[in-house]
Amino acid sequence: xxxxxxxxxxxxxxxxxxxxxxxxxxxxxxxxxxxxxxxxxxxxxxxxxxxxxxxxxxxxxxxxxxxxxxxxxxxxxxxxxxxxxxxxxxxxxxxxxxx
Amino acid sequence: xxxxxxxxxxxxxxxxxxxxxxxxxxxxxxxxxxxxxxxxxxxxxxxxxxxxxxxxxxxxxxxxxxxxxxxxxxxxxxxxxxxxxxxxxxxxxxxxxxxxxxxxxxxxxxxxxxxxxxxxxxxxxxxxxxxxxxxxxxxxxxxxxxxxxxxxxxxxxxxxxxxxxxxxxxxxxxxxxxxxxxxxxxxxxxxxxxxxxxxxxxxxxxxxxxxxxxx
Numbered sequence: 001x002x003x004x005x006x007x008x009x010x011x012x013x014x015x016x017x018x019x020x021x022x023x024x025x026x027x028x029x030x031x032x033x034x035x036x037x038x039x040x041x042x043x044x045x046x047x048x049x050x051x052x053x054x055x056x057x058x059x060x061x062x063x064x065x066x067x068x069x070x071x072x073x074x075x076x077x078x079x080x081x082x083x084x085x086x087x088x089x090x091x092x093x094x095x096x097x098x099x
Numbered sequence: 100x101x102x103x104x105x106x107x108x109x110x111x112x113x114x115x116x117x118x119x120x121x122x123x124x125x126x127x128x129x130x131x132x133x134x135x136x137x138x139x140x141x142x143x144x145x146x147x148x149x150x151x152x153x154x155x156x157x158x159x160x161x162x163x164x165x166x167x168x169x170x171x172x173x174x175x176x177x178x179x180x181x182x183x184x185x186x187x188x189x190x191x192x193x194x195x196x197x198x199x200x201x202x203x204x205x206x207x208x209x210x211x212x213x214x215x216x217x218x219x220x221x222x223x224x225x226x227x228x229x230x231x232x233x234x235x236x237x238x239x240x241x242x243x244x245x246x247x248x249x250x251x252x253x254x255x256x257x258x259x260x261x262x263x264x265x266x267x268x269x270x271x272x273x274x275x276x277x278x279x280x281x282x283x284x285x286x287x288x289x290x291x292x293x294x295x296x297x298x299x300x301x302x303x304x305x306x307x308x309x310x311x312x313x314x
Contacts, residue, residue, distance in 0.1 A: 020278070042196075043198060053240075055238030
């Protein structure tokens with residue numbers, strides 16, 4: 001008896017001025033190739049995240065690793081995450097820490 | 100009143116001329132009003148085939164549990180009103196899992212248990228349990244990433260939640276800001292100091308229920 005897991009993208013949405021990529025995917029579990037159950041999973045991609053160290057006050061930008069994303073997500077990223085969007089999003093995050 | 104009566108026992112079948120098409124029970128439009136088909140007292144059994152709801156744009160997930168399925172993913176149901184009113188339209192519901200993470204956390208002893216969400220209309224409810232073991236000193240802001248939906252845009256769009264535990268001297272709360280998908284932790288004092296991982300403490304855990312709004 002082989003139990004397998006498959007992830008299928010159901011919907012992608014581009015949200016807001018900063019082009020967050022909102023992804024709905026189904027995690028499908030199969031037993032000998034027959035679907036036994038399915039779970040909806042959600043995640044949202046941003047170009048980067050910014051972390052602050054409250055001891056030192058230093059802000060650090062952490063770029064989002066998209067290397068393992070499916071090609072259809074990479075294609076969306078190439079279109080919507082322009083340099084302007086990436087810059088404005090990072091500025092937005094840094095401004096929230098008073099920079 | 101005219102009657103169509105079957106003499107003896109048996110089944111009354113109505114066909115159109117081609118002997119295959121079904122027959123629609125109708126009445127002249129000039130009569131207006133609803134028509135009524137009166138069934139006899141006692142049980143009535145519908146045999147074979149599917150009874151149409153008469154609704155256009157909807158079907159059922161036949162073979163599963165006969166729930167209604169709209170043809171359009173943007174279709175919804177107006178609740179509590181007798182006319183289409185935008186404020187009463189329920190057009191989104193979803194439940195599932197998500198994958199939280201700790202941003203810039205230098206430790207590796209964290210685990211999120213049962214992160215789940217339910218979205219009803221614009222309201223998103225998330226829940227999870229977080230367990231953190233020991234970790235190196237880390238002054239990074241305590242930030243949970245990966246919310247399942249982007250927080251609604253808007254200058255005043257900041258939401259809060261208060262988990263059930265306190266650290267040594269402070270109660271703390273979590274907030275989420277517009278356009279973001281992260282939760283940050285603040286002390287519940289007038290100063291509202293931002294918590295870092297060291298403030299949170301080692302070998303601690305908490306359960307979180309959090310509401311916010313999304314598109």
